[in-house]
Structures are given as structure tokens and as C-alpha cells.
Amino acid sequence: MIEFINVTKSYPNGDVVIDSLDLVVNPGDFIVITGKSGAGKTTIGRLLIKDLIPNKGKIIFDGEDLAKIPPKKIPLLRRKIGFIFQDFKIIPDKTIGENISIALEIAGFNPSKIQQKVTRLLEMVGLPKKENLFPMQLAGGEIQRASIARAIAADPQVLFADEPTGNLDEQTSIEIFDLLKKINADGTTVIMSTHDVTLIDLHKARHITLQKGKIISDTGGKKKSPENTTKEKIDAKPESKTKK
């Protein structure tokens, strides 16, 4: 589904962020990319949505060479890839509902079905009745959930989550992980970048470690152990607030 072939990305100042990267992502994969700051985790996502252009190598998505996609068709590519941004990128003066519906409008959903879908998405991410609230009225974890809802609104083939738990407490992070796993279980390929290795162990996902733009380890897609799911661990714990 996604293939990075000998991809290199460097910036004009000479910093090489992705160095001869080879990576294959299969449909339905749940991939967790870890690495220190500047290892190139976010760059992979930005290359994937053609927000950045590689200096060398080829990126194939859905059988199509991204280099051959003309600028006019980049929006179509981006609609196939849901992106959860590290800084959320939730529009502050739009309500949570409006933030989600904008993704549906962009994808060309029928206006009459948008409201119904927004409600369903908010229920799915655990934010029912928060539709008319503004982002500043929500906690960090709730905003992140809203950004997940927005990213999956248009039913993308791939979901790239860039440090989705970056500024969240452990409990909320586990819940976000669970949510991403659930999305993956529904058939969406999920690529998540994070520095929180502890939580990754819980999920036993395919784990790729990046260092200076190179893959230094790849577990190759281990299956999740059913008896040790994060969901079960959360269920065992007393109810806790998601707000920070």
C-alpha cells in the first residue's frame, strides 16, 4: 500500500532528516514509529501527504508514484490519508462539530449527511454532546480525540498520527492508543509516531525505530496479544478523568 524506496530528504541547510529510507506498509498495518526528536518521524508523514518532496528516492501510495501526482491532485491524495497533527491543528474559532464537518465538506460529503456523521464520530471518540463546544473549552485529551475524529471523518485508507499523545497524561494516552487500535481494527492502516515506548509495548504493534532518518530496528508487524490489551487494562482501573 505504501512504499518508501531509498527515500532521502534533506533541508537547504544540509540537515538530512530521512536518509535512504526503505519502508513497506501493508494494508491494515498498525505501525508505531519511535525515535528521538529530529529522527524524521514527522517528516515521513509530511512526505506521505506530499507536504514535503523527497530529494531522492520514490514513494508509492496505493500503486501511484507520489512524484507523478500533479499539484492539482494533491488534495485528492490528502483526502485518502487522515493526519493527526502533533499540535492538533484544530481551528480555534470553530466548534468541535464544525472542525469535524469541515473535513467532511472537503471530502465532498452530502451536506445532509454531515451532521449525522459528525454525531457518530464524536460518539466514537468519546465526545458525545461536545459538538457545540469550542476547542478552548476542552481539555488536551478531548482536543486530541476531536482531531482523531476529524482525521478519520472522511474514511481515509491510512491514518498517520504524529505524536498523538505528546502532551497527554498516561491515562489519556492509553485511551488514545486504544482508540487508534480500534480504528485499525475497523480496517484503517494506522501509522503512529511517538516517543512513548512504554505504551507501545502494551500493544505489541509493528515497531520501527528511527535514528537520524534511518531505520535501526523494525519488529516486522507482531500481532497483538489478545489477553493483554490496553482496553482491558483501562477497564480494570478505576474511572479517571481525561481532562488534564
Added chain:
Amino acid sequence: MKTALKNIRRSPFQALAAILVVTFTIFIIGIFSLVAIGSRTILLSFETKPQVIAYLKDDHNMSQVGNLINTLTSTEGIKNAIYISKDQALELYKQSVANDPVLLGSVTDWGIVTADILPASIEVTANNPSSFPVVVNLLEQSEIVNVNPQGKKDIDFPQDIITELTKLTTAIRFSGLVLVLIISLVCFLTIVTIISMKIASRRSEIGTMKLLGANNSFIVKPYLQEALIYGFLGGFFGWILNFIALLYSTPFIAPRLSGIISFPISYTFLAIHFASVLGLSLFMSFFAGLFATTRFVKRSK
């Protein structure tokens, strides 16, 4: 449209400035167009009702007059020709001085002005001023037309008035056009500036929308709609001001243009005028919005 209305609500003073500028522009354009149409109608009235008057010698007879009228009316470009006798000339004189008791008294009370001292004449109406030379030529060849002390045939025609009026109309059109172009440019630039400012202030939001897969048309659509709203409201209010100005000036203008333009102005004309200025306003605003958004799209590539 919802986004466009929200954008307007978020920055009401910018929206107000844009609407006021469009309103003012459309008001000026509307007034200019009314003046231009009015002056054209006046000119047309003079052009289509030109009368050439030839004063006749006292010794003419009706047979000669009949022959001359036949010659004139059978000539192309001449609408009609009528004979005004001395008595009819006196009646016309009385009508023209009816409001002046002294001059009227010279006819009715003191008998100073009588039919004998007024010349009979032939009044010719041509279809357009280009026929004047033909009319004058025919009249100059006629023996019954009087010769004035300068040795020329005694013929009057309003060529000078039409020339002056044409010059005036051209001047009004030219100066009006310059004024309209200047204020239209100001209006255009104001809308471009306001829309550009709004786009600039939402750069981050637009960036997010692009990352979500929004294409340029999706991003610029609300701004174009916003420009159209300015155009619609400005055009509407501008025309309303035009209408009010027309209503208030009617008592002053109507008597002066009696017989040339009929007042009150017909609803059909008003409807056409409204549709025209509104169309112009929408076009101008849309074009300004398109200009601003196109600049943004080019820059954001």
C-alpha cells in the same frame, strides 16, 4: 455561504467599510448613468425635433407656398412642413408672451404688435440634423423666402444649439466616465484589500484545510461569496440612494424637462436601472474577490 456570513460577522467594521464603499460607488455610478441617459434623451429630443424656419416675403401667394411645401415634404429626410400665416404668427406670439403683461399689452391693448408686422413662415421638421443642409438648400432656392438686410435668405435653424448640446453631453460623458473609473478603482482596491486581509488573517486555518485535502476552490469559495455579499448589499443600498435622490429632485427637474422626459420615471426604466447597477456591483465585487483570492492561490503554491 454560512462561512462567508460568519466571516462578515467576525469583522463587522471591515464589512461595513466594504459595503459603504460599494454603496457610494454605485450611488455615483447610478447618478452618472441617470444624468448621461437624461442628457442623451434631451439631445435626442433636439435632434429628432429639429425645426427649420423660413420667413416669407409679404407678397407670397398660397400657390407658391403649396408648391414649396410639396417639394419639401417629398424630399427624403424631411418629416413635415407647415405654413404659419401672419395671423397664426400673431397668435403664437401672444402665447409666448402670455406671462408678460407689458408685451401682451402691446398686442391686445395698444395694438403696437399686429399681424401685419409679423412675417408668415414655413416650419420644417427634419428626421435628423443631417437633413438640415438639404432643407436649407431648398428654402434658399425658393423665391418666396425673404432676404434679410445682410443679403441672405431669412432662415433660422438650431444647428448651434445642437452643436453646443452635443459638446455638453460629450463633456458630461467624459468627465463622468473618468469619475466612475476612479471611484470604481477605489472600490475595487478596497474589496481586494479587505478580502486579502481576511485571507491573511486566516492563513493558519487555510494551511490546516489544505493539509486536510481542501483544494483551492473550496478555500476561496467563502471569500468570493463574501465579496458578492458586499456587492449585493452595496449595489442595493446605492440604488436606493439613487432612487431617493431621483424622488427629491423630481419637483425641480420635471418642469424643466417637460415634453422631453416624462415624470414620474416609469417603473420599467427603474427596474432596468436597478438590475443594471446591481449587476455591475456584483460583477465588480466578484472580480475584486477573484483578484484577491487568485493572488493568494498563486502565492500559496
